[in-house]
Amino acid sequence: MNADSGTMFPGSRETVRAAFAAGMGVEPDAFETGALTIVERPAATPWYTAMVATFGNGTVIAVDTAYRDAVERNQPTPHYRAHYPEFLSTLVEEGSRRGERLAASSPSVLWALAQLPAERGAPAGLALRTVDKAWMDAEMPNRRFENGIGLPGVAGRDFRNRFASVLFDSRGEPVAAAGAFDTFGLFEIGVDVVREQRGKGLGPLVVAAVTREIVAAGETSFYGCAATNIRSQHTALACGFMPVASDTFVFPSGLGN
Amino acid sequence: MIAENIARFRAVRARELGVPESAFASNELTVVERSADALEPYVLLALTLGTGTVVSVEPQYLEWVRDNPPSPHFRAFFNPFLHPLVEHAAGDGDSLAWRGPSLGFLLSSPPTPPVIPGGFSLAEIDQAWRSGYVEIGAFSNALGDPGDTFVDSIWQFGLALVTGDGTPAAVAGAYNDGDGVLEIGVDVARDYRGQGFANIVVSAMAARILELGTLPTYYCAPTNIRSQRTALGCGFLPAFSQGRVTRRKTASPAP
Numbered sequence: 001m002n003a004d005s006g007t008m009f010p011g012s013r014e015t016v017r018a019a020f021a022a023g024m025g026v027e028p029d030a031f032e033t034g035a036l037t038i039v040e041r042p043a044a045t046p047w048y049t050a051m052v053a054t055f056g057n058g059t060v061i062a063v064d065t066a067y068r069d070a071v072e073r074n075q076p077t078p079h080y081r082a083h084y085p086e087f088l089s090t091l092v093e094e095g096s097r098r099g100e101r102l103a104a105s106s107p108s109v110l111w112a113l114a115q116l117p118a119e120r121g122a123p124a125g126l127a128l129r130t131v132d133k134a135w136m137d138a139e140m141p142n143r144r145f146e147n148g149i150g151l152p153g154v155a156g157r158d159f160r161n162r163f164a165s166v167l168f169d170s171r172g173e174p175v176a177a178a179g180a181f182d183t184f185g186l187f188e189i190g191v192d193v194v195r196e197q198r199g200k201g202l203g204p205l206v207v208a209a210v211t212r213e214i215v216a217a218g219e220t221s222f223y224g225c226a227a228t229n230i231r232s233q234h235t236a237l238a239c240g241f242m243p244v245a246s247d248t249f250v251f252p253s254g255l256g257n
Numbered sequence: 258m259i260a261e262n263i264a265r266f267r268a269v270r271a272r273e274l275g276v277p278e279s280a281f282a283s284n285e286l287t288v289v290e291r292s293a294d295a296l297e298p299y300v301l302l303a304l305t306l307g308t309g310t311v312v313s314v315e316p317q318y319l320e321w322v323r324d325n326p327p328s329p330h331f332r333a334f335f336n337p338f339l340h341p342l343v344e345h346a347a348g349d350g351d352s353l354a355w356r357g358p359s360l361g362f363l364l365s366s367p368p369t370p371p372v373i374p375g376g377f378s379l380a381e382i383d384q385a386w387r388s389g390y391v392e393i394g395a396f397s398n399a400l401g402d403p404g405d406t407f408v409d410s411i412w413q414f415g416l417a418l419v420t421g422d423g424t425p426a427a428v429a430g431a432y433n434d435g436d437g438v439l440e441i442g443v444d445v446a447r448d449y450r451g452q453g454f455a456n457i458v459v460s461a462m463a464a465r466i467l468e469l470g471t472l473p474t475y476y477c478a479p480t481n482i483r484s485q486r487t488a489l490g491c492g493f494l495p496a497f498s499q500g501r502v503t504r505r506k507t508a509s510p511a512p
Contacts, residue, residue: 056482083480085336085355104336106357107479227358227479228331230307233495243485248357 009114013244015220016112016186017055020245023184024051024062033058036079038072040065047156049102050091050250052082059083063091070094083107083248091250103253109233111223111241116215117208123200126167126175130213136161136179147190148177148206157181165209167202178206180214186222187214191235203231204238211239259365263496265472266363267306269435274304274313283309286330288322291315296435298407300353301342301502303333310334321345334358334500342502351504358500360485362475362493368464369492371457373418377426379461382415390425396444399428408432413439416462418454427454429462439466440474443487455487463491 014028021028025042034057041051041062050063050071059079063071076087088104095102122128136149137158143151148164150157164179175197180187189210193202207223214221223241225232271278273295280287281304291299291313301314301322310330314322327338339355346353373379387400394403399415401408411433418427426449434440441462445454459475466473475493477484 054480054482056480080478080480083357083478085340085357088336089340106335109360109479109485226331227360228305228307228310228334228498230305230495230497233360237489237494242489243482245482246480248480 007114008116008240009112009242009244012112012114012220013055016110016222016244019184019186019220019222020053020055020247021060024053024060026060026062030060031055031058034079035059036061036075036077036082038063038068038075040068048249048251049095050088051247052088052107052249053245053247054080054083055245066098067091067094083246088248088250095250101253102250105249105251106227107246107248108224109227109236109243110245110247111225111236112244113211113215113221113240114242115240117204117211117239119212120205120208122167122205123202125170126202128165128167128205128209130209131164131166133161133163135166136164139174139177144174144194145177145179145192148179148192150179150181150190162187163210163213165206165213167206176202176206178203178210180210180219180221183222187217187219188222188224189214191232203235207235207239258367259363259494259496262363262365262472263306266438266474266496269438269472270304270311273435274302274311276311280311281306281309284330285309286326286328286333287311288319288326289313290319296411296433299501299503300346301339301355303358303500304497305331305334305499306497318342318346334498339500339502353502354505355502356500357479358498359476359478360488360495361497361499362477362488363496364463364467364473364492365494366492367467368460370464371460373457374452376421377418378421379458380417380419380423382417382428384412386417387412387415387430390428396425396428396430396446398442399430399444400442401430416458416465418458427458429458431462431466434474437470438472438474439469440476441466443484455483456490459487459491463493 017028025039030037037060039062041064052061059082061082074090076082092102139149140152160181162180164177166174167176169175176193178191191203191207211221223236267278267281275289276287303312310333312333327333332338343353390396391400391403413431415430417425419425427445430442432440443455443459463473475488
């Protein structure tokens with residue numbers, strides 16, 4: 001897809017940016033300054049020590065009050081170096097001085113919807129269904145779909161999950177799951193395909209299905225993956241998503257990332 | 258085209274790193290000693306095409322990496338593996354730094370011939386032209402940074418979109434990125450941004466590289482949203498990711 005096509009993208013970008021802004025306690029324009037904006041972490045998101053986000057034109061850091069001074073003292077220049085290990089490690093070291101074990105992630109690749117993906121039929125022998133949160137809650141302890149369904153007690157998926165598009169085999173066993181879960185009021189998508197069924201296009205199939213469900217519900221879809229996850233990036237592109245932002249975290253190291 | 262380019266890239270990197278091509282499809286970690294012939298002066302290089310990770314490391318840290326392998330393999334790019342290595346090196350007085358994984362792109366379709374806007378033209382640029390701009394720190398992605406002798410050695414040629422009076426609005430540089438591989442770096446002058454000029458010079462450069470029978474590559478950081486969209490807009494697709502540990506540059510002692 002041409003990076004400039006996809007008539008949904010401007011609206012999607014604006015909605016995703018507004019959601020991140022609200023979630024981080026800033027105005028959306030804070031992401032368009034070409035500079036660094038430092039704010040205190042909102043009370044609603046206590047699970048991270050610092051969150052660094054960019055939509056390409058400026059960087060916002062939302063930080064635990066206790067660490068704000070450390071951020072101000074070590075302000076990175078230019079602003080995007082806030083995602084770099086040299087800056088993030090200053091917070092980890094500050095944590096160490098305070099007796100807190102912190103860890104830093106690497107920048108993710110975040111995507112917004114540019115074009116509604118076409119409906120894809122399930123291959124022979126598999127059935128596609130939309131499942132609700134109750135199904136997701138029941139499946140989660142099986143630990144089969146870390147991204148699509150989530151893991152118990154990790155990243156708040158217990159309460160963030162909303163619904164999922166799942167492919168079932170002839171025995172009724174799920175083989176691919178794309179779950180929609182709340183992130184700042186957006187419907188973020190996570191996906192997994194069981195190992196034996198990989199390489200058959202099932203990831204894009206369930207992601208396309210859940211994306212269509214999200215759009216039909218009048219909500220805004222959102223997708224994130226690691227820079228090293230090439231397959232996931234291809235899935236995003238195949239399902240009509242385009243790169244929109246990147247985020248990086250410093251967090252208590254006992255938590256899942 | 259993407260499958261062919263991935264195969265070609267994989268073959269080049271496998272040869273350079275001294276691993277079988279299957280290492281990139283193993284879904285496992287492969288650790289090798291950095292070759293003395295390696296083009297780049299890295300301490301550690303981690304490379305994945307998505308289904309396995311190869312780590313190439315300087316001999317003095319090979320044992321440490323083998324004793325502390327990241328698991329799963331893709332954690333070779335991340336803090337829990339790289340930070341302890343940097344700390345271990347610091348204990349030996351070796352000052353290292355690491356950067357998170359970059360995005361690596363390969364062409365999935367032939368570049369569309371760019372439409373040059375009225376009042377502009379595409380000009381080939383050489384080392385002499387380059388030197389003047391490097392000296393003032395302009396167009397650092399396309400031309401390199403002042404004093405970077407490694408980049409000086411790998412920069413090959415460039416294309417500039419220039420105004421009628423020869424002012425460069427956008428520049429793309431081609432860098433040696435391995436046997437038959439050239440990396441594209443791009444910058445757009447601040448006053449000319451937002452007009453699609455990056456796509457023009459990148460597409461033109463990709464076409465020029467193909468004409469030479471070489472493989473174009475494109476890299477950017479996950480935080481560089483604009484650059485990702487430039488790559489995608491010019492027919493590139495994400496194909497690999499790499500991370501590095503390098504030795505920090507120390508200031509030269511005063512005479």
